[in-house]
Amino acid sequence: MLQAVGGRSVQATRLLAGRRAVLVEAVRGRKSRTDTVAKSKQGRIKVPPPVDPTEMVVLKERYAEYEMITRALRLEFKEEVLRKKYEEETGSMAEERSRQEAEEHRALMAFNDQENLRLLQRRVLRIQMEKEEAERKQVEAVLQREEQQQEFIKEKEREILKLQEDAKNFITLENLDQRIEEALDSPKNYNFAIDKEGRVVKQTMLQ
DSSP: OOOEOOHHHHHHHHSSOOOOOOOOOOOOOOOOOOOOOOGGGTOOOOOOOOOHHHEEEEEEEHHHHHHHHHHHHHHHHHHHHHHHHHHHTTTTHHHHHHHHHHHHHHHHHHHHHHHHHHHHHHHHHHHHHHHHHHHHHHHHHHHHHHHHHHHHHHHHHHHHHHHHHHHSSSSSSSSSHHHHHHHHHHHOOEEEEEEESOEEEEEEEOO
């Protein structure tokens, strides 16, 4: 006899059930392939989560870096294993090879030092030339600013001279009566119209 029980009624069922009864708790099982789709999931379209392009670029860069480091470590370990195996097999030949590798390393280090010294001299020379070029440009900029300043001063002097020349025709208290008489003797009419070429096409008569 099978009795399905679940939740809080398990203890009560166990107390009321007979000694020979078998208790089986309700368990949610998987759906078979022939079962229909649930009503709540009908018409649902699974859409993959969106991928951030920036995050994808970063992940690709990090994965490439990880692959490179892993490959380098794998090759290093493999080389170490092969070297130990070779030393165990060859014996004295390994010592000779190690001595040759040490000499080659010293020669390469000496060549590296010479190359570094040559590049240092070239770099010092290039920096010196760049410094001289920067100083030359700075001097040229200073001279150009001085020329512009002198030109500005000359322009202002010309404006002052012109203003002093024009000041001779200014109206003052001394020549006020004379200017009034001159204006009355030679009246000017500014009430006129002009065309696009600036010619006077219409002018009113003075009253």
